[in-house]
């Protein structure tokens with residue numbers, strides 16, 4: 001079914017959704033057309049997940065260097081980075097819920 005709006009915005013990244021909010025604030029009807037996830041690169045792959053991954057890497061490096069800080073690590077279990085992306089996914093999910101509520 002065709003819809004008619006004052007402003008159609010292609011892409012629901014930070015550029016798109018802020019333009020949509022601004023147009024709506026100016027009293028225009030707006031449609032955001034997004035082919036993937038609302039929030040774009042910044043929320044799902046760029047700014048937010050990358051900072052979370054960097055922090056995870058920092059924690060990993062600090063743990064590996066624990067002895068230098070006088071902290072004894074249990075022996076026999078190697079450090080794992082297998083679930084490194086989990087915090088990034090959680091942060092990205094909660095950010096995208098925020099974007100949908102704009």
Ligand SMILES: Cc1cc2nc3c(=O)[nH]c(=O)nc-3n(C[C@H](O)[C@H](O)[C@H](O)COP(=O)(O)OP(=O)(O)OC[C@H]3O[C@@H](n4cnc5c(N)ncnc54)[C@H](O)[C@@H]3O)c2cc1C
Nearest residue numbers: 011012013014015016033034035036040041042046047050
């Ligand atoms: C690793 C990384 C780290 C970053 N860190 C930072 C940071 O710390 N701080 C910062 O300010 N910036 C950072 N950036 C840059 C930031 O992500 C971008 O500046 C920002 O995402 C640009 O927003 P945008 O809306 O222009 O584009 P995008 O976020 O790329 O959004 C474009 C959207 O358009 C959609 N789209 C494209 N074509 C179509 C189509 N034909 N039909 C429908 N939808 C379409 C895409 O699916 C996407 O969701 C980082 C980028 C990367 C890659």
